[in-house]
Amino acid sequence: MPTTLFDLAGRVAVVTGASRGIGAATAQLLAAQGAHVVLASRKAADLEKVREEIAAAGGKASVIAAHAGVSADLRRLVAETVKTQGRLDILVNNAATNPHFGHIADTPMEMVDKTVQVNLRGCFELSGLAARQMKAHGGGAIVNIASVNGLKPGTGQGIYSITKAAVINMTQAFAKECAAWKVRVNAVLPGLTETRFASALTQNEAILKPALKQIPLGRVAQPAEIAPAVLFLASDAASYVTGTTLVVDGGLIGCGGL
Numbered sequence: 001m002p003t004t005l006f007d008l009a010g011r012v013a014v015v016t017g018a019s020r021g022i023g024a025a026t027a028q029l030l031a032a033q034g035a036h037v038v039l040a041s042r043k044a045a046d047l048e049k050v051r052e053e054i055a056a057a058g059g060k061a062s063v064i065a066a067h068a069g070v071s072a073d074l075r076r077l078v079a080e081t082v083k084t085q086g087r088l089d090i091l092v093n094n095a096a097t098n099p100h101f102g103h104i105a106d107t108p109m110e111m112v113d114k115t116v117q118v119n120l121r122g123c124f125e126l127s128g129l130a131a132r133q134m135k136a137h138g139g140g141a142i143v144n145i146a147s148v149n150g151l152k153p154g155t156g157q158g159i160y161s162i163t164k165a166a167v168i169n170m171t172q173a174f175a176k177e178c179a180a181w182k183v184r185v186n187a188v189l190p191g192l193t194e195t196r197f198a199s200a201l202t203q204n205e206a207i208l209k210p211a212l213k214q215i216p217l218g219r220v221a222q223p224a225e226i227a228p229a230v231l232f233l234a235s236d237a238a239s240y241v242t243g244t245t246l247v248v249d250g251g252l253i254g255c256g257g258l
């Protein structure tokens with residue numbers, strides 16, 4: 001008999017940054033496993049397309065436009081989710097920004113502020129809001145999408161890498177303090193993945209070629225190859241897993257690269 005450990009029927013999941021890339025692939029997989037997925041990002045029209053794809057595949061999803069760096073939006077995202085779906089079981093903190101690609105010493109301070117606001121403050125605030133709702137319904141799971149750059153900073157991606165390192169520590173801090181609420185908190189650390197976000201790297205041969213040499217599997221990931229790691233950590237299959245990081249990078253970090 002196939003395992004039911006990955007079944008999410010009856011669960012409600014919020015996925016931020018769900019309109020494309022890793023967030024969309026994750027939302028599609030969680031919905032395929034039976035969850036009702038609340039799709040969040042800034043642009044409702046883009047989210048609507050993902051919702052239609054999920055519905056066409058027989059899944060359940062709804063759309064709430066919310067900026068990850070705006071407190072009022074995050075409060076509304078959680079409040080509306082609970083009002084319309086009755087509960088919140090899974091949060092995937094996936095939305096992030098990386099506005100500065102260049103020497104760390106040249107980073108404009110407004111870009112430092114924006115990166116911290118979205119990648120760190122937003123993730124922190126939404127985790128707290130969601131954890132309280134999960135506690136009220138007997139527990140839940142939070143999965144933060146960090147990055148291998150949170151372990152080793154990417155060249156020209158200084159402040160982005162710093163926020164991702166902070167997300168790893170934040171994962172452990174929330175895991176420690178929310179365990180008594182039966183809320184598990186873990187992080188997935190993707191390596192280079194073919195999305196719009198990474199296109200400055202994947203579309204530039206001069207950067208891509210040496211990067212691929214460091215990846216034992218010799219290629220970049222597809223978003224659908226990151227999503228199953230999120231499903232594992234969000235599901236009952238990971239019932240004894242909290243405060244950990246799951247690296248999905250084609251062997252880059254484990255084999256000594258970066």
Ligand SMILES: NC(=O)c1ccc[n+]([C@@H]2O[C@H](COP(=O)([O-])OP(=O)(O)OC[C@H]3O[C@@H](n4cnc5c(N)ncnc54)[C@H](OP(=O)(O)O)[C@@H]3O)[C@@H](O)[C@H]2O)c1
Nearest residue numbers: 017019021022041042043068095096147192193195197198
């Ligand atoms: N691609 C990689 O190589 C890679 C590697 C390691 C880690 N990651 C991480 O993976 C996650 C997803 O990235 P991705 O590569 O899938 O990027 P992507 O395809 O560009 O998607 C980014 C998503 O985030 C949303 N978003 C951006 N800024 C937002 C904001 N301020 N508020 C709310 N939503 C916002 C975007 O929608 P809107 O623009 O409509 O808001 C979009 O849905 C990020 O946390 C990133 O750091 C990616």
